[in-house]
Amino acid sequence: MEKYNELQREILKLKKEKNALILAHYYVPVEVQAVADAVCDSFAMAKLAKAAKEDVIVICGVRFMGESAKLLSPDKTVLLPAGDAGCPMADTITAKDVLHLKEKYPEAAVVCYVNSSAAVKAVSTVCCTSSSALKVVRSLPEKEIIFIPDKNLGTFVAENVPEKTIHLYDGCCPIHNRVTVEEVLAVKARHPEAVFAVHPECCKGVVALADFVGSTAEIIDFVKASDAGEFIIGTECEISRLLSIECPDKKFYNASEGFICHDMKKVELSAVRDCLKNGTYEVCLTQNEIEGAENSLDRMVRI
Numbered sequence: 308m309e310k311y312n313e314l315q316r317e318i319l320k321l322k323k324e325k326n327a328l329i330l331a332h333y334y335v336p337v338e339v340q341a342v343a344d345a346v347c348d349s350f351a352m353a354k355l356a357k358a359a360k361e362d363v364i365v366i367c368g369v370r371f372m373g374e375s376a377k378l379l380s381p382d383k384t385v386l387l388p389a390g391d392a393g394c395p396m397a398d399t400i401t402a403k404d405v406l407h408l409k410e411k412y413p414e415a416a417v418v419c420y421v422n423s424s425a426a427v428k429a430v431s432t433v434c435c436t437s438s439s440a441l442k443v444v445r446s447l448p449e450k451e452i453i454f455i456p457d458k459n460l461g462t463f464v465a466e467n468v469p470e471k472t473i474h475l476y477d478g479c480c481p482i483h484n485r486v487t488v489e490e491v492l493a494v495k496a497r498h499p500e501a502v503f504a505v506h507p508e509c510c511k512g513v514v515a516l517a518d519f520v521g522s523t524a525e526i527i528d529f530v531k532a533s534d535a536g537e538f539i540i541g542t543e544c545e546i547s548r549l550l551s552i553e554c555p556d557k558k559f560y561n562a563s564e565g566f567i568c569h570d571m572k573k574v575e576l577s578a579v580r581d582c583l584k585n586g587t588y589e590v591c592l593t594q595n596e597i598e599g600a601e602n603s604l605d606r607m608v609r610i
């Protein structure tokens with residue numbers, strides 16, 4: 308059987324012609340992941356975008372990921388296959404909200420989850436991802452931290468870095484935050500032997516039930532290295548789909564029904580093909596946004 312279908316072969320041909328690098332987040336459909344040069348979490352995606360040698364970077368993910376790639380590689384053409392794929396968590400905070408918090412806590416450093424706009428990054432001290440949040444917060448000289456915008460990741464950080472005072476903002480990922488303790492307990496009751504791995508964007512009560520807490524890539528690595536045979540996956544449903552393919556001897560259950568990021572699912576194969584063919588949708592940032600935000604993002608990559 309052919310490894311790639313017709314559309315995938317067309318994409319690989321265009322990728323070569325346009326000298327493009329395709330980076331896919333784990334939450335986009337596995338068919339799209341199959342044509343990517345790398346499948347990654349948001350931290351690895353930022354690092355690979357910064358190191359890119361190609362003329363064009365195609366970000367199979369949501370808008371803030373495209374913006375991060377552009378900030379770290381401003382000379383490259385950065386394309387988003389789905390121009391309207393956004394992140395509802397990123398939309399919960401504006402630069403004005405951050406300035407207000409800075410006035411309230413003038414001694415504090417602002418640690419900004421990478422799931423945010425370039426304008427918000429521009430007024431922050433440093434960025435972090437879910438896999439680097441603890442390391443970034445521990446590395447700062449300030450004792451007081453304003454953590455934006457995810458209150459759940461911020462709570463996880465506060466519990467693990469008790470030596471710092473963390474001021475939280477009231478933002479969250481609606482996809483991860485909607486999972487309830489009752490739902491997880493019901494899945495656990497049906498699969499009592501299963502190991503529960505969760506993303507820190509889930510609420511505190513759900514995280515407290517977990518055997519392992521980590522970013523998307525950390526969950527995948529944990530499952531692959533584990534001797535256990537059954538897992539409850541507490542993050543976007545593409546991960547259990549991917550793991551079922553890559554670890555056919557293990558069983559996977561979603562922590563919640565409908566654990567779907569609809570914005571990530573907008574990145575379909577036809578959208579990747581069209582983006583390479585037509586040069587749409589190019590990520591363009593103002594010089595002010597680039598100058599302001601590249602420092603906070605670059606500092607994260609260096610930490």
Ligand code: 13P
Nearest residue numbers: 348349436437438522523
């Ligand atoms: P990571 O890729 O850092 O695990 O983040 C998950 C996420 O929600 C991306 O939007």
Ligand code: SF4
Nearest residue numbers: 394395396480482568
């Ligand atoms: Fe944003 Fe949540 Fe979707 Fe990640 S899963 S892109 S945080 S809405």
